[in-house]
Amino acid sequence: MSRQQPFVSLDDIRAAAARIAGRLLRTPTAQSASLGELAGVPVHLKLEHHQTTGSFKLRGATNAVLSLTSVERALGVVAASTGNHGRALAHAAKVEGSIATICMSRLVPENKVSEIRRLGAEVRIVGNSQDEAQAEVDRLVADKGMIMVPPFDHAAVIAGQGTLGLEIMDQVPGVETVLVPLSGGGLAAGIAAAVKGLRPKTRVIGLTMERGAAMKASLDAGHPVQVEELPSLADSLGGGIGLGNALTFAMCGDLLDDVILVTEKEIAAGMRHAYAAEREIVEGAGAVGIAALLSGRVTSTGPIVAILSGRNIDMGLHRRIINGASSLPEEVAA
Numbered sequence: 001m002s003r004q005q006p007f008v009s010l011d012d013i014r015a016a017a018a019r020i021a022g023r024l025l026r027t028p029t030a031q032s033a034s035l036g037e038l039a040g041v042p043v044h045l046k047l048e049h050h051q052t053t054g055s056f057k058l059r060g061a062t063n064a065v066l067s068l069t070s071v072e073r074a075l076g077v078v079a080a081s082t083g084n085h086g087r088a089l090a091h092a093a094k095v096e097g098s099i100a101t102i103c104m105s106r107l108v109p110e111n112k113v114s115e116i117r118r119l120g121a122e123v124r125i126v127g128n129s130q131d132e133a134q135a136e137v138d139r140l141v142a143d144k145g146m147i148m149v150p151p152f153d154h155a156a157v158i159a160g161q162g163t164l165g166l167e168i169m170d171q172v173p174g175v176e177t178v179l180v181p182l183s184g185g186g187l188a189a190g191i192a193a194a195v196k197g198l199r200p201k202t203r204v205i206g207l208t209m210e211r212g213a214a215m216k217a218s219l220d221a222g223h224p225v226q227v228e229e230l231p232s233l234a235d236s237l238g239g240g241i242g243l244g245n246a247l248t249f250a251m252c253g254d255l256l257d258d259v260i261l262v263t264e265k266e267i268a269a270g271m272r273h274a275y276a277a278e279r280e281i282v283e284g285a286g287a288v289g290i291a292a293l294l295s296g297r298v299t300s301t302g303p304i305v306a307i308l309s310g311r312n313i314d315m316g317l318h319r320r321i322i323n324g325a326s327s328l329p330e331e332v333a334a
């Protein structure tokens with residue numbers, strides 16, 4: 001697949017931007033003096049954790065629900081989710097007059113579960129992995145005719161996440177390097193398609209945690225592989241990419257310039273920096289860009305944009321990290 005023909009095109013992303021316009025926040029960017037000093041080039045933070053529902057996932061979910069027919073919308077939407085996608089889909093379904101059923105594993109933190117229920121979705125907690133939750137989704141699709149909206153491997157979802165890339169190019173036109181949190185790759189694929197569609201030489205780097213980096217392992221292997229799911233401060237980056245991955249594996253392989261792994265300690269330091277220096281509350285997944293900058297793992301000869309992708313963290317855990325903890329508490333990590 002050549003760079004001129006990604007599976008989701010710049011035109012698809014522009015269409016998504018027109019479809020969701022007025023329904024979501026256009027989140028601001030803020031320049032970070034301290035990170036800029038460290039990196040030796042301007043560093044801008046894209047404050048997407050301020051998005052409605054607390055993460056960028058609302059972009060893809062809204063675009064996907066708006067792309068359904070009224071008959072499909074009436075059948076209801078269903079997804080397996082580690083939290084933020086479920087939350088976004090619950091909100092998008094409610095706003096657009098559909099009903100969401102969200103299936104998730106027991107590893108998902110309680111604050112995310114209750115928030116999804118509060119948003120009006122039906123929650124089903126099944127098994128100990130994303131794959132087991134997905135099996136329940138497949139059953140509801142087969143038995144009840146619900147419409148599956150997956151968290152990342154779906155053209156309308158990728159196009160929705162890609163709208164972030166359009167905003168970044170508009171807000172920081174001279175950006176040379178974009179730092180994108182990476183799990184299933186919907187965000188990275190969408191942003192890379194947008195950014196490289198507008199300016200091919202812009203670098204897009206995926207950031208993920210050392211503990212269970214499924215996309216990185218898959219890219220290294222040359223095909224989707226399963227990795228052991230381990231608890232991490234970046235819980236929103238957990239889960240596999242799907243052995244039958246249709247879009248994001250190929251797009252990430254084609255479009256990403258690099259994938260950088262960060263440790264739990266570095267993620268904790270990133271969250272502390274976001275709070276103390278930038279006055280921002282971000283979850284672990286949202287802090288991986290800052291984490292990589294602080295540890296000197298990113299080099300760029302021009303302006304950098306780091307995406308703060310979400311803020312949905314238990315505030316007790318956030319306080320522990322701010323007060324110096326560098327990992328999940330034992331009772332969670334065990």
Ligand SMILES: *Cc1c(COP(=O)(O)O)cnc(C)c1O
Nearest residue numbers: 084183184185186187285309310
């Ligand atoms: C889902 C999520 C990611 C990763 O997005 P993918 O499309 O799965 O790569 C990053 N950060 C946050 C906060 C998320 O919720």
